[in-house]
Amino acid sequence: MSALPRGRLVWIGGSVLLAAYIILLLAVPFQPDLMRALWFLPGIGVIGAIIANTSGTGGGVVFVPVFNALREWGVMDLQPLQVVGVSMGIQSFGMTMGALRWTDRLYHQPAPEPLHALVRPRDFFTVAFGVLALSLPAMLLTQRFTAFDQHAVLMGYKAFSVLLGVALIASTWTVNMARPEKTQLERFDLIVLLVLAVPGGVLTALFSVGVGELVALYLFIRHYPVLLCTGAACLISSISVLSGAIWHVEAGTMQWEVVLLAGPGAALGGFLARPIALWLGARRLKTMDGAWIVLSALYLLWLNWR
DSSP states (O other): OTTOTTTHHHHHHHHHHHHHHHHHHHOOOOOHHHHHHTHHHHHHHHHHHHHHHHOSOOTTHHHHHHHHHHTTTTSSOOOOOHHHHHHHHHHHHHHHHHHHHHHHTTTTTOOOOOOOOOOHHHHHHHHHHHHHHHHHHHHHHHHHHHOOOOOHHHHHHHHHHHHHHHHHHHHHHHSSSSOOOOOOOOHHHHHHHHHHHHHHHHHHHHHHHHHHHHHHHHHHHHTTOOOIIIIIHHHOOOOOHHHHHHHHHHHHOHHHHHHHHHHHHHHHHHHHHHHHHHHHHHHHHEEEHHHHHHHHHHHHHHHHOO
């Protein structure tokens, strides 16, 4: 893979995504009238994927609050399980494109600026596939065999997200302010990530977001390079939602009109996200990510509390 020219991986993967979209357009049932009524969804897909792929937290961080809000406002009545399904369907395009962009960057890294570090491919894939080895079985088993009180889990998870988001902002402007980034993955941090993987997989099954957010936030707080934090989390999220979407297709909870409209926008957002993240720089990116996590979590807590 390292021998591929810059951008080649993205164009190959993007071609596969385009072919998959055309197959869906020809194969799945959808209502043209409903698609015309939901004309605004491509824009939501673009914005959501940019936020998701600059932070690595997964598109569910954006799409779940947005679709819950649309249901509350009477714009579109998607039930909670459908929200998770369409979020996974949209992310299958957006997070996959983002993962392709970050992985391409992994093999074409420029010389690092002061206090920044290069990312070793070994560390990148150790994080991604080490976490997936535990989170994927947990997610798939949760989808098929386990029933949780989703309201209670959501409240606990989002309360934890608020703490992580605040910790990220605080560490960015205090202990990590002038400290060089870590140059290689530490064993302790890998162990913590593996511990987070199982609950992350369960959360992803329930809300379409969880494992990517936990991985990205933890690595950000531990002061690893943005490429490792965001890129590995995007790859984890991509493989997770591609795998998780299969159950929703089988269960009939995939609202195809939403996926067909927002999916291409999400792919565009995933393509644009990496240069935006690099333009922002690590400090502003971490601050904005932390703020989004806190505000979106507080909104969901408020929505479910009242």
